[in-house]
Amino acid sequence: MAREQLQVLSALDSAKTQLYHFTAIVIAGMGFFTDAYDLFAISLVTRLMGRIYYHVEGHPKPGTLPPSVASSVTGVALVGTLCGQLFFGWLGDKMGRKRVYGMTLAIMVICSLASGLSFGNEARGVMTTLCFFRFWLGFGIGGDYPLSATIMSEYSNKKTRGAFIAAVFAMQGFGILASGIVALITSAAFDHAFNGPSYATNAVASTVPQADYVWRIILMFGAIPAALTYYWRMKMPETARYTALVAKNAKQAANDMARVLQVDIEAEQEKVEQIVQDTKNSFGLFSKQFARRHGLHLLGTTSTWFLLDIAFYSQNLFQKDVLTGIGWIPAAAKMSAIGEVFRVARAQTLIALCSTVPGYWFTVFLIDRMGRFKIQLMGFSFMTIFMFALAIPYHHWTLHENRIGFVVMYSLTFFFANFGPNSTTFVVPAEIFPARLRSTCHGISAAAGKAGAIVGAYGFLYASQSTDPKKTDAGYPTGIGIRYSLILLGVINFLGIIFTFLVPEANGKSLEEMSGENEEDETELPAATTSNRTVPV
Numbered sequence: 001m002a003r004e005q006l007q008v009l010s011a012l013d014s015a016k017t018q019l020y021h022f023t024a025i026v027i028a029g030m031g032f033f034t035d036a037y038d039l040f041a042i043s044l045v046t047r048l049m050g051r052i053y054y055h056v057e058g059h060p061k062p063g064t065l066p067p068s069v070a071s072s073v074t075g076v077a078l079v080g081t082l083c084g085q086l087f088f089g090w091l092g093d094k095m096g097r098k099r100v101y102g103m104t105l106a107i108m109v110i111c112s113l114a115s116g117l118s119f120g121n122e123a124r125g126v127m128t129t130l131c132f133f134r135f136w137l138g139f140g141i142g143g144d145y146p147l148s149a150t151i152m153s154e155y156s157n158k159k160t161r162g163a164f165i166a167a168v169f170a171m172q173g174f175g176i177l178a179s180g181i182v183a184l185i186t187s188a189a190f191d192h193a194f195n196g197p198s199y200a201t202n203a204v205a206s207t208v209p210q211a212d213y214v215w216r217i218i219l220m221f222g223a224i225p226a227a228l229t230y231y232w233r234m235k236m237p238e239t240a241r242y243t244a245l246v247a248k249n250a251k252q253a254a255n256d257m258a259r260v261l262q263v264d265i266e267a268e269q270e271k272v273e274q275i276v277q278d279t280k281n282s283f284g285l286f287s288k289q290f291a292r293r294h295g296l297h298l299l300g301t302t303s304t305w306f307l308l309d310i311a312f313y314s315q316n317l318f319q320k321d322v323l324t325g326i327g328w329i330p331a332a333a334k335m336s337a338i339g340e341v342f343r344v345a346r347a348q349t350l351i352a353l354c355s356t357v358p359g360y361w362f363t364v365f366l367i368d369r370m371g372r373f374k375i376q377l378m379g380f381s382f383m384t385i386f387m388f389a390l391a392i393p394y395h396h397w398t399l400h401e402n403r404i405g406f407v408v409m410y411s412l413t414f415f416f417a418n419f420g421p422n423s424t425t426f427v428v429p430a431e432i433f434p435a436r437l438r439s440t441c442h443g444i445s446a447a448a449g450k451a452g453a454i455v456g457a458y459g460f461l462y463a464s465q466s467t468d469p470k471k472t473d474a475g476y477p478t479g480i481g482i483r484y485s486l487i488l489l490g491v492i493n494f495l496g497i498i499f500t501f502l503v504p505e506a507n508g509k510s511l512e513e514m515s516g517e518n519e520e521d522e523t524e525l526p527a528a529t530t531s532n533r534t535v536p537v
Helices: 007-014 019-053 067-095 097-116 123-155 161-194 211-220 223-228 230-235 240-246 250-261 269-277 288-317 319-325 337-370 372-391 400-418 421-430 435-463 480-502 511-515
Strands: none
Touching: 007 240, 007 250, 019 067, 019 097, 019 123, 019 161, 019 211, 019 223, 019 230, 019 337, 067 097, 067 123, 067 435, 097 123, 097 211, 097 223, 097 230, 123 161, 123 240, 123 421, 123 435, 161 211, 161 337, 161 421, 211 337, 223 230, 240 250, 240 269, 240 435, 250 269, 288 372, 288 400, 288 421, 288 435, 288 480, 337 372, 337 400, 337 421, 372 400, 372 421, 372 480, 400 421, 421 435, 435 511
């Protein structure tokens, strides 16, 4: 039997869309802008670093990062992100969302700057310090996932909650787009200044000394937007759900939300005490009660995020290799080092502008109409179809006259990743778990995703090194390695379809309805449910 909702929470659930909603989206979303910028900007400059620091004769592939170095530079931030998601997710439930929210942003700002200031001119020193700072950068980025999602879900009304959480995550698309634009502007400026417009011609490959500044500027720029929102992030009040249901301070929760909503709210301390003293609402993460109530839900959110990120990060971090493999980006020998950055950045920017960013905002506009389950199922389905359509006739797409078709279909996989599971896997874990475990469970789900990203980053790198002996392109991946990688990604997306059926539908329901925190009698609690079915547990 459901008990009467706290007045402060009812006010939040029924609140009309107000300025504070959009303010919260911008404040929380700017962290994700920085997250995406920092995580994906590295893919734009790895080739440039290879040509700067590994051009010596006798190196197996002069001018390219060794696979172990390339995977470390790309993957170390993902490892840091995984650790940060688990740590700050747990800390957000122990200390409160706001108290640790500023820590994550400060870490991101400091480590973004430090990454561009990596010490030395020799390969070993630069790469070692870069990996060190990018690990801690990832650690800060990781904390932003559970905290931003939880804060936005607990601030939102139940009618448009999905759109608001998805809008925070959609700032990732602008971060990816910004990384490409900054790389375009920086590389164009340096190339004109020192080489002439070699990005536009088949110039003889060259690496000017000033090229070392290019990758440093690109990486350091990510600190600026995060630093601009630090003050406003620290001014946000703690969420009412944490203050009331976890900290047990009804008066503070009522006062904070009365200021935000500009309405009178009664403090209901007795009702709060009744809720938190209920033994039903005191089970822990590793208890039988949690396993019975939310075990399948946690399996659904972790498995789908894990599978999605294998495909999503593989595509994003190594799209330059895929596009080189089909010949859309020319061979390195035909471009200067800085010109190559321009070409790669231009390809990433076009894909982000035409498919990645629109995909995020389709989710924002439709998630509260279609529901989370339908969007996730649709996204995984189309990603599966397009991956197989690219992989099975792969050599057909490498023909010059068919390359545009490949790029279009490849872009559609990004569109349906973002108008699909890449958005919904972020939204759902912030809606279905109890307030005292919400940040922790979101952190666990997100960490599972980053484990998938690590598998994708390292696995795709080594799988794509298998090249067709009939095709060579300055040592860059081409041919059969990429084809089989795309087939494998199609299989992974198909598994995502299956595990989506474990994910419950939260559309139109309050957070307390989804978590069962409003239920008075243990015997009346519903069984764990998926989107449209009841599953006995």
